[in-house]
Each structure stands twice: as structure tokens, then as C-alpha cells.
Amino acid sequence: MSSKVTGGAQIPAAYASFHVLPNASDDPSDERMPKNLAQACLLFHQTNNDKCLDRLHEDMGRLLSILAKGPDGKTKISIGKGCICWSCGFVGLPSNAQEVETTSGFIAATCKLCSLNDDTNFIEGRQPDGSAIPFIEADLALA
Numbered sequence: 001m002s003s004k005v006t007g008g009a010q011i012p013a014a015y016a017s018f019h020v021l022p023n024a025s026d027d028p029s030d031e032r033m034p035k036n037l038a039q040a041c042l043l044f045h046q047t048n049n050d051k052c053l054d055r056l057h058e059d060m061g062r063l064l065s066i067l068a069k070g071p072d073g074k075t076k077i078s079i080g081k082g083c084i085c086w087s088c089g090f091v092g093l094p095s096n097a098q099e100v101e102t103t104s105g106f107i108a109a110t111c112k113l114c115s116l117n118d119d120t121n122f123i124e125g126r127q128p129d130g131s132a133i134p135f136i137e138a139d140l141a142l143a
């Protein structure tokens with residue numbers, strides 16, 4: 001029997017640097033709305049949503065490791081505006097990233113994992129000094 005650690009009790013400090021941007025339809029004064037990914041973890045933890053919690057940790061682990069190492073010059077990467085999907089816990093670039101970057105005005109992020117776009121928010125990574133932290137993803141080689 002293996003005991004699986006979902007990490008709900010241990011949230012990397014870096015998560016708090018990734019802010020959840022409210023959608024136009026969200027009430028910014030809603031206290032239940034997580035303001036950053038650390039709070040998102042707590043929400044998933046409190047609602048016993050281990051699946052979302054695991055997904056968030058996996059995706060953030062990948063992002064933080066790419067940010068820590070820097071691009072190796074060999075792996076093809078994508079940089080853009082990240083999002084979180086509240087239905088599946090996905091954190092990363094949306095599947096409509098190109099549309100999001102090129103269209104003026106608001107377009108909801110489409111989750112790359114479950115393809116929903118009605119339960120997503122954009123994420124903005126910000127260092128304590130205010131500088132932006134980009135979302136970088138290694139492009140998966142799709143055959």
C-alpha cells in the first residue's frame with residue numbers, strides 16, 4: 001500500500017506569485033475567489049479535490065522547473081499568457097493561446113486538457129518587485 005502525498009499541506013512559496021485575474025463576469029470582491037495559485041491549492045484541498053490539486057502541482061512543477069533552469073536552446077518552447085481551469089486543475093497556456101494573444105478585447109481561455117472555457121481564469125506571474133514571470137511550456141513532440 002502506498003500513501004500518496006498530494007501536497008495540500010505544503011504549498012511552494014512561488015505559487016503566491018501567480019495571481020488569478022478575475023474575468024469580467026467575476027465579482028472581484030468575492031472572498032471565495034482564490035487570488036493566487038497558493039489560494040487555489042487551498043481551495044482544491046478544502047473541497048477534497050485531489051484530482052485538481054495533483055494536476056495543479058504537476059503543471060506548476062513543470063513550469064517552475066523550466067523557469068529555474070531556463071530554456072536549454074534545444075527544446076522548442078511556447079511563451080504566453082497562462083490560465084487555470086477550475087474544472088480539472090490544469091495550469092498552463094490555453095489551447096486558444098494564439099487567439100488570446102492576437103485579439104484585442106477579452107477572450108476566455110480554453111483549457112488545453114478538458115477543452116472547457118467557461119470555468120477558466122488567466123494567471124499573471126509577478127515577482128515581488130513587480131516584474132512579470134512568463135508562462136513557458138516545452139512543446140510536447142506530437143507525432
Ligand SMILES: [Zn+2]
Nearest residue numbers: 085088111114
Ligand atoms: Zn480543464
